[in-house]
Amino acid sequence: MPIExxxxxxxxxxxxxxxxxxxxxAAEPDxxxxxxxxxxxxxxxxxxxxxIRAAVRASGKVPLSSRAGSVPPEAEAYAYVxxxxxxxxxxxxxxxxxxxxxxxxxxPWMTLVKDAKAWIQDVYAGKKIxxxxxxxxxxxxxxxxxxxxxxxxxxxTYSGTGLFIGQTYVWSPGADSTSFTCGATTLTxxxxxxxxAATYTVAGTAxxxxxxxxxxxxxxxxxxxxxxxxxxxxxxxxxxxxWDTYGxxxxxxxxSLAHGCPDxxxxxW
Numbered sequence: 001m002p003i004e005x006x007x008x009x010x011x012x013x014x015x016x017x018x019x020x021x022x023x024x025x026a027a028e029p030d031x032x033x034x035x036x037x038x039x040x041x042x043x044x045x046x047x048x049x050x051x052i053r054a055a056v057r058a059s060g061k062v063p064l065s066s067r068a069g070s071v072p073p074e075a076e077a078y079a080y081v082x083x084x085x086x087x088x089x090x091x092x093x094x095x096x097x098x099x100x101x102x103x104x105x106x107x108p109w110m111t112l113v114k115d116a117k118a119w120i121q122d123v124y125a126g127k128k129i130x131x132x133x134x135x136x137x138x139x140x141x142x143x144x145x146x147x148x149x150x151x152x153x154x155x156x157t158y159s160g161t162g163l164f165i166g167q168t169y170v171w172s173p174g175a176d177s178t179s180f181t182c183g184a185t186t187l188t189x190x191x192x193x194x195x196x197a198a199t200y201t202v203a204g205t206a207x208x209x210x211x212x213x214x215x216x217x218x219x220x221x222x223x224x225x226x227x228x229x230x231x232x233x234x235x236x237x238x239x240x241x242x243w244d245t246y247g248x249x250x251x252x253x254x255x256s257l258a259h260g261c262p263d264x265x266x267x268x269w
Contacts, residue, residue: 004134007070010049010079012040018077018112019084040087045069047086048079055124063219065133066192072130078116085113138192140170140215152176152204160202160214163195167216174211179203192217 015024024040052071057064071079122128145162152158163169163182171180172190180187181203183196202210 004132005073006135007065007067007131007133008073008076009067009070010044010076012044012083015040015044015080015084015087018080019088024084024087040083043086044079044083048083051082051120052079052123055120056130058124059126059129061126061129062132063136066135066137067133070133072133074131075119078119081112081116085109136219138168138170138217138219140172140213141218142216144213144215145169146202146210146212146214150210152202152206152208152210154206156204156206158202158204158210159199161199163198163200165195165198168192168194168218170215170217172213172215174213176204176208176210177202177212180212180214 049069049071052075053064056062056072119128123130146158146160150158169182170190170192171187173180173187178188179202180200182193182200185193185196187193200214202212204210
């Protein structure tokens with residue numbers, strides 16, 4: 001299993017690592033500025049980043065990173081190749097070719113594009129395991145730890161207990177809450193957090209029912225999954241022990257929200 005690492009957020013400014021700026025400017029003279037533009041960013045996200053993240057999610061083997069718009073480090077170049085290919089393909093052009101000594105003709109650029117697409121297909125099929133993120137995307141599971149029907153007391157601050165220090169939880173606020181605090185962590189929006197204390201507080205309006213939820217956190221896909229897992233595994237009532245780093249209870253399989261490929265018949269293309 002690869003060692004965890006911070007996933008990379010590709011930037012349109014780096015398209016020149018795979019395609020000359022003059023070619024990119026010729027392909028999109030009105031929209032691609034020297035340091036990036038709207039179309040470049042949109043294409044990078046659509047044909048590069050989202051395809052890669054979709055393949056990782058569908059494989060069910062490694063969780064997505066919680067870092068928005070990020071991809072595994074080894075996939076960054078593939079995102080640029082697919083984006084540059086989409087840009088330059090928007091206008092008729094003659095692909096650069098190389099005449100080999102034996103008379104055959106090869107196209108290095110199309111080889112890069114083919115390799116990028118093949119890599120994504122292999123990830124989707126589970127043939128390749130990408131670098132796990134050091135900050136996996138977390139989702140909540142099980143019933144909220146705040147009992148249904150609980151209202152903010154006088155003063156507007158509800159206090160709860162029962163968290164396990166070092167374990168991950170997910171706070172999903174309602175319209176009535178202004179902040180959530182656990183130890184040194186204060187959240188004003190929904191997010192996953194690692195409990196640094198057994199107690200927590202939720203701030204709101206006295207007398208109003210608390211509509212937010214506090215759940216145990218699990219990653220959106222597990223490391224050990226053997227292929228795609230359709231459906232969800234309820235692990236909200238585990239036995240002895242505690243959640244591990246990736247949302248698994250000791251001796252159990254883990255949890256996955258992988259539901260298949262956007263195009264189950266033809267893959268991503």
